[in-house]
Amino acid sequence: xxxxxxxxxxxxxxxxxxxxxxxxxxxxxxxxxxxxxxxxxxxxxxxxxxxxxxxxxxxxxxxxxxxxxxxxxxxxxxxxxxxxxxxxxxxxxxxxxxxxxxxxxxxxxxxxxxxxxxxxxxxxxxxxxxxxxxxxxxxxxxxxxxxxxxxxxxxxxxxxxxxxxxxxxxxxxxxxxxxxxxxxxxxxxxxxxxxxxxxxxxxxxxxxxxxxxxxxxxxxxxxxxxxxxxxxxxxxxxxxxxxxxxxxxxxxxxxxxxxxxxxxxxxxxxxxxxxxxxxxxxxxxxxxxxxxxxxxxxxxxxxxxxxxxxxxxxx
Amino acid sequence: xxxxxxxxxxxxxxxxxxxxxxxxxxxxxxxxxxxxxxxxxxxxxxxxxxxxxxxxxxxxxxxxxxxxxxxxxxxxxxxxxxxxxxxxxxxxxxxxxxxxxxxxxxxxxxxxxxxxxxxxxxxxxxxxxxxxxxxxxxxxxxxxxxxxxxxxxxxxxxxxxxxxxxxxxxxxxxxxxxxxxxxxxxxxxxxxxxxxxxxxxxxxxxxxxxxxxxxxxxxxxxxxxxxxxxxxxxxxxxxxxxxxxxxxxxxxxxxxxxxxxxxxxxxxxxxxxxxxxxxxxxxxxxxxxxxxxxxxxxxxxxxxxxxxxxxxxxxxxxxxxxxxxxxxxxxxxxxxxxxxxxxxxxxxxxxxxxxxxxxxxxxxxxxxxxxxxxxxxxxxxxxxxxxxxxxxxxxxxxxxxxxxxxxxxxxxxxxxxxxxxxxx
Numbered sequence: 001x002x003x004x005x006x007x008x009x010x011x012x013x014x015x016x017x018x019x020x021x022x023x024x025x026x027x028x029x030x031x032x033x034x035x036x037x038x039x040x041x042x043x044x045x046x047x048x049x050x051x052x053x054x055x056x057x058x059x060x061x062x063x064x065x066x067x068x069x070x071x072x073x074x075x076x077x078x079x080x081x082x083x084x085x086x087x088x089x090x091x092x093x094x095x096x097x098x099x100x101x102x103x104x105x106x107x108x109x110x111x112x113x114x115x116x117x118x119x120x121x122x123x124x125x126x127x128x129x130x131x132x133x134x135x136x137x138x139x140x141x142x143x144x145x146x147x148x149x150x151x152x153x154x155x156x157x158x159x160x161x162x163x164x165x166x167x168x169x170x171x172x173x174x175x176x177x178x179x180x181x182x183x184x185x186x187x188x189x190x191x192x193x194x195x196x197x198x199x200x201x202x203x204x205x206x207x208x209x210x211x212x213x214x215x216x217x218x219x220x221x222x223x224x225x226x227x228x229x230x231x232x233x234x235x236x237x238x239x240x241x242x243x244x245x246x247x248x249x250x251x252x253x254x255x256x257x258x259x260x261x262x263x264x265x266x267x268x269x270x271x272x273x274x275x276x277x278x279x280x281x282x283x284x285x286x287x288x289x290x291x292x293x294x295x296x297x298x299x300x301x302x303x304x305x306x307x308x309x310x311x312x313x314x315x
Numbered sequence: 316x317x318x319x320x321x322x323x324x325x326x327x328x329x330x331x332x333x334x335x336x337x338x339x340x341x342x343x344x345x346x347x348x349x350x351x352x353x354x355x356x357x358x359x360x361x362x363x364x365x366x367x368x369x370x371x372x373x374x375x376x377x378x379x380x381x382x383x384x385x386x387x388x389x390x391x392x393x394x395x396x397x398x399x400x401x402x403x404x405x406x407x408x409x410x411x412x413x414x415x416x417x418x419x420x421x422x423x424x425x426x427x428x429x430x431x432x433x434x435x436x437x438x439x440x441x442x443x444x445x446x447x448x449x450x451x452x453x454x455x456x457x458x459x460x461x462x463x464x465x466x467x468x469x470x471x472x473x474x475x476x477x478x479x480x481x482x483x484x485x486x487x488x489x490x491x492x493x494x495x496x497x498x499x500x501x502x503x504x505x506x507x508x509x510x511x512x513x514x515x516x517x518x519x520x521x522x523x524x525x526x527x528x529x530x531x532x533x534x535x536x537x538x539x540x541x542x543x544x545x546x547x548x549x550x551x552x553x554x555x556x557x558x559x560x561x562x563x564x565x566x567x568x569x570x571x572x573x574x575x576x577x578x579x580x581x582x583x584x585x586x587x588x589x590x591x592x593x594x595x596x597x598x599x600x601x602x603x604x605x606x607x608x609x610x611x612x613x614x615x616x617x618x619x620x621x622x623x624x625x626x627x628x629x630x631x632x633x634x635x636x637x638x639x640x641x642x643x644x645x646x647x648x649x650x651x652x653x654x655x656x657x658x659x660x661x662x663x664x665x666x667x668x669x670x671x672x673x674x675x676x677x678x679x680x681x682x683x684x685x686x687x688x689x690x691x692x693x694x695x696x697x698x699x700x701x702x703x704x705x706x707x708x709x710x711x712x713x714x715x716x717x718x719x720x721x722x723x724x725x726x727x728x729x730x731x732x733x734x735x736x737x738x739x
Contacts, residue, residue, distance in 0.1 A: 065404040066425050154564035155582065176567035178719060262513030265567035265715045281397055282705040283738075284421050286404070 052297070059290035066284055077291040081279075087292065089267050090275040097186055097271060098250035102243050104190040109197025109242075114231075116198075117205040137195035144192045145259035149175065152184065178268040181261050185269050189256060197242055204238040205231070237310075244307040248300055272296050352382045354640055357398065358413025360627055360661070361389035363591070368660050376647045383640045393514070403427035408632035410641040414457045416449050416626055416698030417519075423451035424701070429631040431455040434642040445649065446668040449628065449698055459626035460648055461663035463589040464688050465520045466622065467611065468596075470496075471604040473503050473584045482608030486525070486552050489585070489611040493561040496584035505561030507583045508553065509569035510715055515707040516571065519697050520623060521587045522714065525549040527694045528610035530618015534696055539735035541710075541728045548613065550714070550724050557718055567715045579603055589625060590684045593662050607680055609687045621694035622687060627661070664688050702738050709734040 058064035062073045081087050112133050116126055139147070151158050152174040159171035174184045208231065216226045232239075254273035257263060263274040272292065280289035361369045373385040388409055390398070396418060402408040403425040414422070422428050432455045435442050442448075446462070448455035467489075469482060477495035493505025509517035523533060531545035540546070556562050563569070563577055575592050577583040579600040587610065596603055609620065629648060631641045647653060655670035657663070664685065665672060674681040697703040713727040722730075 066421075068426075149568075171564065173565045173567070176565040176569070181568075258513055261568055262511050262515075264512035264712065265719070266712050278705070278708070281400060282708060283702050284400065 055290045055297075056294055058287055059294050061287050063285075063287060064290065065286040070287075073287075077287045078295070081288055081291045081295065086267055086270060087272075087275060090270040090272050093182060093269060094251050094271045094273075096182070097189065097253070098247050100186050101189045101193060101250045102246045104186075105194045105197040105246055106239065106243060108190070108194040109201050110235075112194070112198045113201040113205055114227075116202055133198060134195045136192045137199075139192065141192070141255040142259060144188065145256055148188045148191075149260055175261055176265055178265045181265060181268045185257060185260060188260070189250065189253060192256075193246070193250070197246065200238055200242050201235060204235045208234045240310050241307065244303055244310065248303050248307075251296070251300065352384065352637065352640060354383060354385045354411055354637060354644055355388055355409035356385050356411045356413075356644065357388040357390075357395060357409040358627070359390060359392040359395040360413055361387055362391065364657075364660050372648075372653060372657070375653075376644060380640070380643055380647075383643065385644065399427075406634045408634055410632055410635040410637050411644050412630055412632065413460075414628035414630045416457065416459075416628060416695060417516075417700070417703035419449050419451055419457050419628070419630075420699050420701045420703065422630075423456050427633055428456040429633045429635065429638060429641075431458060431631065431642075431645075434631060434638060434645075437639070438642050438646065440642075440646060444651070444667050444669045446666050447693070451699065457626075457628040457630045458645065458649060459666040460629050460654065461627040461658050461661050461666060462624050462688075462693065463591045463626070463661075463663050464622045464624045464684060464693070465524055465587050465589050465610075466684060466687050467608045468578060468586050468588045469606055469608065470578065470581060470584050471606055473500060473581065476500065477584070482606070483611045484609075485611050485614050487614065490552075490556060490559070490561070493556065493584060494559060497561060502582060504563035504577065504583045505585065506556060507563045507569065507574040507577045507586050508557075508566045509571055509574045510566045510711045510718075511568050511570040511573075512708055512711060514570050515704065515711040516625075517569075517574075518707040518710045518714070519695065520571070520589070520625070521574075522549065522553065522710070523696070524587055524610055524623040525552060527621035527623055527696070528612050528691075529616035530621055530692075531616075532696060538739055539706075539732055541732040541735065542725075547724060547728060550717070550728065553714075554717060554724060566718060578605075587623075590664075590681065591662050593678075593680055593684075605680070607684050607687070609691065620691040622691035624688075624693045624695055626666070626695075626698075627663070706735055706738060 059077050060072055060074060061070040062076070064070050112129075115121070116130055116133070118126075121129070136144070150156055153159075154171050154173055154176075158174065162168045163171060172180065174180050212230050212234070213226055216230050221229065251271075252273060253271065254277065257269055257271050257274055258277070261269045263270040263278070272295075276289050276292040276296065279285050279292055356373070358369075369387060369389075373387060377384055392415075395413065396415070399408060399412055399414075399418065399422065403422050406427075408427055414428075419428070428451070431448065434440075435455075445458055447459050449457040449459070467482065473496050474480075474492060477492070477499040479492040479495055483489040483492045489506075496503050497505050508521055511517065526533060526546060526549040529545065529549075531543075531549075532540070533543075533546055534540055535543070553562075563583060565573075569577075574583070574586050575588060575595065578586045578588070579596050581600070581603065590607070596605065609622070612620065629645055631638055631645065635641050648657065649667050651667050651670045654665045654667040655672055658665040658670060658672035659674045662674060662681065663672070672681070675685045676682070697707065700706060710731045713722075713731040716722050717724055717727040
């Protein structure tokens with residue numbers, strides 16, 4: 001079938017492309033696009049730029065927020081925060097917490113995603129597994145914290161099981177012991193965080209063309225080779241994006257730690273988020289809290305830049 | 316609300332956004348009410364009182380004070396504190412606010428609390444019936460509306476089986492009673508020590524109460540004196556209880572509510588607790604047979620017995636444009652009849668010294684607690700101290716280390732003294 005476009009003689013010839021002054025009369029002022037952007041820019045200014053700039057400004061002041069007239073003290077608050085041993089403990093704990101969590105999220109996520117993508121399981125079994133695997137993601141952090149506090153209570157079910165099966169002679173103070181508190185917090189964070197990785201990777205797995213696997217099989221590749229030479233390369237953009245985002249989110253984790261250990265015992269689970277919170281709302285040193293927040297912001301920005309570069313490379 | 320206030324509130328929210336998700340989500344005061352006769356009253360009391368009780372009182376107040384309306388802003392204790400601190404910074408505090416004595420110093424330092432002496436003078440109010448006021452800079456900033464003594468709670472079932480029929484009067488008797496309870500019931504713990512860093516008020520209620528019961532002090536001339544023999548003796552006693560296996564496990568993360576649950580479930584023979592929890596214990600565990608008594612003292616203690624207490628305090632915002640009406644509300648809540656009703660509803664003892672709650676006549680446990688309250692001197696040395704909660708947290712950390720065995724009591728007290736002095 002062919003189509004043709006007729007020109008209505010009554011309307012004269014085809015309209016000319018506007019140029020010069022005529023173009024302005026058709027599309028308006030060159031500032032017009034910016035007018036459309038103004039509401040968004042204003043919202044960003046109020047909700048993002050102003051608070052961040054003010055926090056940075058506070059970090060250079062003494063007794064910011066708490067007294068009306070504060071002094072400019074330059075980098076003094078940064079010196080105070082960076083010379084505090086607890087800050088470095090919190091930094092190390094945060095790095096460990098986030099690093100192990102992301103790796104575990106990936107390993108568990110890819111494992112379960114592969115299982116759910118497998119045709120060896122019937123659709124019904126896959127649906128049941130999918131529901132079970134995604135459950136931890138459906139709980140709010142507060143519920144997760146309360147749930148695990150109850151399970152890990154010295155009189156809780158976990159201690160009942162470990163003593164009943166003879167794993168330990170007596171109950172363990174899981175969250176109240178300096179040597180076990182951080183690993184347990186990491187475990188809880190892994191438990192509630194892997195489903196997001198799993199769902200994202202499952203979507204990625206379902207997008208890999210089956211031809212690639214068939215070609216690999218023709219070339220004699222086994223399941224392991226197919227996984228490392230087809231699946232992983234195909235998922236690499238998703239894995240990198242998820243890992244960077246998960247690392248950023250995990251470094252910001254506050255509620256889970258605060259509601260389970262409060263950063264203790266002593267400072268064994270102190271994170272940058274709890275450290276900053278205590279500076280602000282326990283000692284009311286908003287200047288130091290701002291300095292700590294700016295340090296966290298800078299660290300997050302490094303990760304954000306990596307994420308953006310990765311996204312550009314992907315495009 | 317002024318643009319400046321809006322800007323400052325936005326900035327406070329920004330601190331939270333840049334630090335910890337959710338940490339400051341409660342930021343931003345509610346904003347002053349202006350001078351239109353509408354009062355904002357922020358507190359954590361309403362959720363802890365019977366349904367509709369506080370609103371009913373406000374309705375009474377509005378009926379008797381034409382032109383004044385009260386909006387209740389209610390939330391949990393911790394959220395109330397955060398909102399008040401943030402509101403103080405942005406000068407957007409509610410007109411009238413519930414206060415904890417531990418917050419007064421910080422809020423008053425920010426010049427956020429009105430001079431109540433001045434308001435009383437302006438209203439020609441006779442303050443002789445007020446049981447106490449909390450001062451800063453020579454002026455009253457908070458009035459305790461309801462007082463909650465922290466005293467010894469004993470599980471009668473567990474202790475009777477252990478052959479303990481009388482409340483322990485001394486530390487030695489307490490230790491023996493706890494040991495007997497543990498010996499007779501393998502599932503029972505002698506005592507519970509909550510030292511969570513999230514809510515470190517266990518230092519005040521469960522640790523320092525042993526010291527204050529002796530009539531002793533953790534301060535000297537208003538400064539920390541944690542290395543004194545008296546403080547050392549109290550901490551030594553707690554360490555001995557721990558070494559004998561008489562303290563419930565998990566102290567480092569236990570909070571007050573965990574302590575109450577341990578007791579209500581029958582696993583703890585004794586706890587130090589507030590009488591505010593009497594109804595909670597009865598409702599949660601109707602079969603629990605418990606009694607209350609004064610905190611045990613050292614055998615050689617010769618000071619006036621101190622009774623640790625917490626308060627629902629009240630204050631007025633310096634930034635309020637409606638201070639006259641705000642004071643009227645305070646005066647209403649402190650009046651003999653209303654104050655008595657609040658105390659009865661909250662299972663507390665009144666801030667008006669002329670008021671007597673009905674519960675004292677009707678309830679044996681409350682009557683026993685009232686006898687303890689009247690026979691001792693109310694004491695809480697954290698009230699009015701700078702960054703009081705942080706002082707408790709610092710002390711809790713040192714005590715945690717000591718209970719873990721990584722340092723001795725001397726080192727703990729020296730370290731705590733150093734960190735405390737840095738705040739003074």
